[in-house]
Amino acid sequence: MATDIADRERPYVGRATVAVVGNPNTGKTTLFNALTGLSQRVGNFPGVTVERKVGQLTLPDKSAIDLLDLPGTYSLSAKSPDELIAVEALMGLLKSESTIQAVLVVLDASNLRRSLYIVSQLLEIDLPLVVALNMLDVAKARGILIDAPALSERLGVPVIPIQANKRTGLDELKEVLSRVVEKGAVPSRSPILPQAWWVEAEQLAQKYEGVSTGLVLRVLIDNQNTFASHVVERFGDDFAADLHASRAKVNVGDALANQEIELRYGWVDEALDGVLRDPEPLRVTRSDRLDRVLTHPLWGSLSFAVIMAFVFQSIFSWAVPLMDGIDALFGTVGGWASGYLPEGALQSMVVDGVIAGVGGVVIFLPQICILFLFIAVLEDCGYMARAALLMDRLLTPCGLSGKSFIPLLSSFACAIPGVMATRTINDPKDRIATMLVAPLMSCSARLPVYAIFIGAFIPDQNVWGGIGLQGLTLFALYCVGIFVAIPVAWILKKTLLRGQPTPFLLELPSYKIPDVGTVGMRIYQSGRHFIERAGTLILAATIVMWALAYFPRSETITAHYEAERERLAGASEEILDDLRAKEAGEMLQQSFLGRMGQALEPVVEPLGWDWRIGMAALASFPAREVIVAVLGTIYSLGEVDEESTSLRDALQAATWSDGRKVFNIPVALSIMVFFALCAQCVSTLAVIQRETGAWRWPVLTFVYMTVLAYIGAFVTYRLGMALGWG
Amino acid sequence: MAYATDAATPLSIWGRGDEGTIESVSGANQLSARLREVGAIPGVPVRVLRVGSTVVIQVGSSRFCLRKTDATCIKGMKAA
Numbered sequence: 001m002a003t004d005i006a007d008r009e010r011p012y013v014g015r016a017t018v019a020v021v022g023n024p025n026t027g028k029t030t031l032f033n034a035l036t037g038l039s040q041r042v043g044n045f046p047g048v049t050v051e052r053k054v055g056q057l058t059l060p061d062k063s064a065i066d067l068l069d070l071p072g073t074y075s076l077s078a079k080s081p082d083e084l085i086a087v088e089a090l091m092g093l094l095k096s097e098s099t100i101q102a103v104l105v106v107l108d109a110s111n112l113r114r115s116l117y118i119v120s121q122l123l124e125i126d127l128p129l130v131v132a133l134n135m136l137d138v139a140k141a142r143g144i145l146i147d148a149p150a151l152s153e154r155l156g157v158p159v160i161p162i163q164a165n166k167r168t169g170l171d172e173l174k175e176v177l178s179r180v181v182e183k184g185a186v187p188s189r190s191p192i193l194p195q196a197w198w199v200e201a202e203q204l205a206q207k208y209e210g211v212s213t214g215l216v217l218r219v220l221i222d223n224q225n226t227f228a229s230h231v232v233e234r235f236g237d238d239f240a241a242d243l244h245a246s247r248a249k250v251n252v253g254d255a256l257a258n259q260e261i262e263l264r265y266g267w268v269d270e271a272l273d274g275v276l277r278d279p280e281p282l283r284v285t286r287s288d289r290l291d292r293v294l295t296h297p298l299w300g301s302l303s304f305a306v307i308m309a310f311v312f313q314s315i316f317s318w319a320v321p322l323m324d325g326i327d328a329l330f331g332t333v334g335g336w337a338s339g340y341l342p343e344g345a346l347q348s349m350v351v352d353g354v355i356a357g358v359g360g361v362v363i364f365l366p367q368i369c370i371l372f373l374f375i376a377v378l379e380d381c382g383y384m385a386r387a388a389l390l391m392d393r394l395l396t397p398c399g400l401s402g403k404s405f406i407p408l409l410s411s412f413a414c415a416i417p418g419v420m421a422t423r424t425i426n427d428p429k430d431r432i433a434t435m436l437v438a439p440l441m442s443c444s445a446r447l448p449v450y451a452i453f454i455g456a457f458i459p460d461q462n463v464w465g466g467i468g469l470q471g472l473t474l475f476a477l478y479c480v481g482i483f484v485a486i487p488v489a490w491i492l493k494k495t496l497l498r499g500q501p502t503p504f505l506l507e508l509p510s511y512k513i514p515d516v517g518t519v520g521m522r523i524y525q526s527g528r529h530f531i532e533r534a535g536t537l538i539l540a541a542t543i544v545m546w547a548l549a550y551f552p553r554s555e556t557i558t559a560h561y562e563a564e565r566e567r568l569a570g571a572s573e574e575i576l577d578d579l580r581a582k583e584a585g586e587m588l589q590q591s592f593l594g595r596m597g598q599a600l601e602p603v604v605e606p607l608g609w610d611w612r613i614g615m616a617a618l619a620s621f622p623a624r625e626v627i628v629a630v631l632g633t634i635y636s637l638g639e640v641d642e643e644s645t646s647l648r649d650a651l652q653a654a655t656w657s658d659g660r661k662v663f664n665i666p667v668a669l670s671i672m673v674f675f676a677l678c679a680q681c682v683s684t685l686a687v688i689q690r691e692t693g694a695w696r697w698p699v700l701t702f703v704y705m706t707v708l709a710y711i712g713a714f715v716t717y718r719l720g721m722a723l724g725w726g
Numbered sequence: 727m728a729y730a731t732d733a734a735t736p737l738s739i740w741g742r743g744d745e746g747t748i749e750s751v752s753g754a755n756q757l758s759a760r761l762r763e764v765g766a767i768p769g770v771p772v773r774v775l776r777v778g779s780t781v782v783i784q785v786g787s788s789r790f791c792l793r794k795t796d797a798t799c800i801k802g803m804k805a806a
Contacts, residue, residue, distance in 0.1 A: 074760065074763055074764050075760075075763040077759070077763065079756045079759070079760055110787060111786075111787050111788050113765060113786055113787070114764055114765045114786065114787075114788055117763060117764075117765070144787075255754065257759055258759075258762070261759075261762045261763055261767065262767065265765070265767055278787070281771050281786055281787055282745055282771050282773050282784060287789075288775060288784075288789075291775065291776070291782070291789075295776055295782060295791075297778055385791070388791075389780055389782070389791045392779075392780045392791075392793070393778075393779055393780060396779070396793075402780070402791070426756060503755070503756070503757035503792070503793065503796045504780070504791075504792055504793050504796070505757055505760055505761065505790055505791075505792045505796070506790065506791050506792075507764070507788060507789065507790050508782060508789040508790065508791055509789075
C-alpha cells in the first residue's frame with residue numbers, strides 16, 4: 001500500500017505553513033500564542049468568516065514558518081461548520097489557502113486516550129505530523145504516567161512533551177518542527193482501517209482529479225455528515241454515484257462510521273498499552289468538587305448572577321482613573337491645538353471635530369479592555385462551558401440550546417465574533433436564530449454610550465454592599481437585550497425557523513488558572529481593533545458630521561453678532577460669553593445638520609429627544625459608538641464653554657430653546673434603551689449576510705431591531721416620566 | 727426474571743454519583759456519533775456527575791454535559 005509518496009509531494013514557494021490542530025480545551029491556543037507571540041495576524045478564511053489566525057514562528061536556524069491555527073475538533077468527521085473549515089484546510093480543499101506542509105497536533109495528556117482518536121486520523125492524510133503532548137502537569141497531579149518516548153515509537157512520529165502555559169519544551173518542539181518541515185517525511189500508514197476501504201479509496205482518487213485518497217476515504221466513511229455532503233456537492237454526481245457504489249462494496253454489517261470508531265479505539269488502546277498508566281480513571285478531581293457548587297441548579301445560577309454583577313460593576317469602577325487620564329490628555333491636546341491653530345474652520349475641525357469626537361470614543365478603551373479581560377479569563381479558566389450548561393435550561397424553551405450561549409456571550413464583546421462563533425452550532429436553523437438575536441446582546445460598542453449617559457445622569461449612590469446604582473443600571477441595560485432576545489428567538493423558532501429541538505453536547509474542561517499570555521493577547525487584539533475603528537470609521541464619521549454641523553457659515557448671523565458686540569463694548573465677560581453662546585447656537589440651528597435635525601425632530605420627540613440627539617442617533621447607524629463622537633462635536637460647536645472639553649458636562653448643561661434642560665433621567669434611559677436594542681452596526685449586518693448567504697436575514701435583523709428600539713425607547717421615556725423621574 | 731441491576735440501563739435514569747461501564751450508545755444521529763468519537767464506547771468507565779434536565783457524565787477522563795432526553799441513548803451497566 002506504500003503508494004506514490006513522490007506523487008503527493010507538495011511543492012511550495014516561500015514560507016512553509018504548519019497547521020495546528022487538536023481537540024478543544026487542549027491548550028492549543030496557549031501554545032499557538034506562546035510560539036507566535038505578537039506576530040500573529042487575525043483574518044478570515046477566504047470566502048468564509050471563520051477566524052483565521054496565522055502567526056510566524058522563528059525556528060532555531062533563524063528561518064521562519066507560518067503557523068495556522070485551525071478550529072478545535074475532536075475528529076476529522078466534521079459535524080459543525082467550524083470543524084468543516086479545519087478538515088477542509090487539512091485536506092487542501094480551501095481555495096487560495098496556502099498548502100499545508102505539516103501538522104502539529106496538540107494533545108491533552110490528562111485526556112490522552114480521547115486525544116489520540118484524531119491522531120489516528122491525522123496519520124492517514126499524508127502530511128508530516130508532530131505531536132505536542134501538553135498538560136503533563138495536570139496528568140501527573142492525577143497520578144497519570146505517560147511514557148512519551150514509547151508513545152512516539154508506537155505512533156511513528158515525534159512526540160514532544162510540553163507545558164504551553166509555562167512555555168517549557170518549546171525549544172525542542174521548534175527544533176523538531178524545523179526538521180520535519182525540511183524532510184517532509186509522511187508517516188507510514190498504520191493498518192487501522194481494513195485494506196478493502198483503502199483499495200476503494202485509491203481507485204476513486206485515481207479516477208478524479210484533485211481528489212486525494214485520504215479525502216475519498218473520509219467521505220466514504222462519513223456518508224452523510226456535513227463534510228461528506230460538502231465534498232460530494234463539489235465533485236459532482238458521477239463522483240457521488242461512484243462513492244455510493246464503493247460504499248456498497250465495502251459496507252458489510254454495521255455502518256462504516258461506527259466501524260471506524262471501534263477500529264480506531266482498538267488501535268488507540270493497543271498504542272497506549274504499557275505507555276499510559278492511569279490507576280483510577282473515574283477519580284473525583286478538584287474540578288468535580290467545584291462543579292458541585294458551580295453547576296448546581298440553585299447555587300450555580302446564583303454564582304453565575306454574582307459573577308456577572310461583579311463583572312459589570314468592575315467595568316465601571318476599575319476604569320475610572322485610566323479614563324480620567326485619557327480625558328485629561330485629550331483636554332491638553334485640545335487646548336494646545338486651539339492655541340496653535342489659527343481661529344477658523346481648520347481649528348474648529350481639529351478641536352471640535354476630531355479631538356472632541358474621537359477623544360470621546362477613545363476614552364472608553366479602559367472599559368473595553370476590562371470587559372475583554374473578564375471574557376478571556378472566564379473562557380480560559382473553563383467557566384464558560386458551565387455557564388452554557390446552566391443556560392441550556394433557559395435557552396431550551398426559546399428553541400435554542402446551550403450551544404448558543406457562547407456565541408451570545410461573545411456578542412457581549414462584539415456581535416461580529418459572536419455571529420462567527422455560531423459556526424460551532426450544528427443545526428442550521430438554530431444557527432440562524434442565534435445569529436439574529438446575537439446583535440441584541442450589549443456589545444462593547446454600546447458601552448461608551450451607556451457609560452457617558454450613566455456617568456452624567458444616574459446618581460452615584462451605593463445601593464447595597466458596594467453595589468452602586470450606576471453599576472446596577474448598566475447591568476439592567478445588559479439585561480434588556482437578553483430579555484428581548486428570548487421572545488424574539490422563540491418567535492423565530494416557531495415561525496421562520498421551525499424545527500425539531502436539537503441535541504446539546506458540550507465538554508466541561510477541568511478548571512485551570514487562566515494563562516496570562518492568552519488573556520493578554522485577547523485584550524491586546526480587542527484594544528487594537530477598537531483603536532483602529534476609532535481612527536478610521538469613527539474619525540471619518542466625525543469629520544462628516546462636523547462639516548454638516550459647521551457649514552454653511554451664515555454671514556448675516558456673524559454680522560448681526562459683530563454689531564451686537566460693538567454695541568455692548570465694555571460689557572462684562574459674562575454678557576459676552578452669553579452672546580457667543582447664542583451666536584454658536586444660531587449657527588448650529590441653520591447648519592445643514594440643524595436643518596436636517598429639525599425635520600427629524602417630530603419623529604424623535606415622542607422619545608423625549610431633541611433634534612441633536614436625533615441626528616446623533618441617525619448618524620450612528622453605521623456604527624453605534626459614533627453617537628458619542630457626534631454628540632461631542634455637536635455640543636462643542638453649539639456651546640462655547642472653553643474650560644471643559646468633557647462631553648459629560650456639555651450634556652448636563654444642554655437646554656431646549658425655552659431654557660428647559662434637554663436631559664433628565666427618563667431621556668437618558670430612553671436613549672440607552674434605544675441603543676441597547678437598535679441594529680446600529682453595518683459590519684454585523686454584513687457578517688450575517690456572508691454567514692447565511694442571504695440578504696433576507698440581515699434585512700430582517702435590521703427591521704425588527706430598529707422597530708423594537710423605537711418602541712422600547714418610547715415606553716421607557718413615558719414610564720420614566722410617569723414615575724416622576726423627570 | 728433478572729434483577730434490574732443485572733441489565734444495562736439508560737444513563738438518564740442513573741442517580742448522581744452512580745458509576746459503571748458503558749454497554750452501548752445507540753442511534754445514528756450526529757450526537758451519538760460524536761459521543762462515540764469522544765470515547766463513549768462499550769467497556770469504558772462512566773459516572774453521572776449531575777442530574778436534572780441537563781446531565782453531566784464522565785466518560786473515561788472527560789466530562790460532558792448533555793440533555794437528559796439525549797442521555798437515554800447511552801446504556802450502561804451500573805457497578806454494584
